[in-house]
Amino acid sequence: MRRAVFGIVGAGWRAEFFLRAAKELPEFLKVSIVVERNPEKGKRLEEQWGVGMGICESHCGRPGTGRIPWERADRTGKTAVCGA
Numbered sequence: 001m002r003r004a005v006f007g008i009v010g011a012g013w014r015a016e017f018f019l020r021a022a023k024e025l026p027e028f029l030k031v032s033i034v035v036e037r038n039p040e041k042g043k044r045l046e047e048q049w050g051v052g053m054g055i056c057e058s059h060c061g062r063p064g065t066g067r068i069p070w071e072r073a074d075r076t077g078k079t080a081v082c083g084a
Contacts, residue, residue: 001028003026011044
């Protein structure tokens, strides 16, 4: 079975759920990046879980969007920065 590699938008309880799952099942799951509007929350997750962090501004990550516009993401797996 191939490993699922995915990013997470937001730093709430759901993000931590998937980060825990990826830690326990590294052969099946890998979190490549977490994108969060609040730099303090992002820094906390980065330090706690050792994941890459992106900054999301403006419309990205608003409730109801749940995605980063593909044309605004750096697809190297290292950063995802977007704005209006």
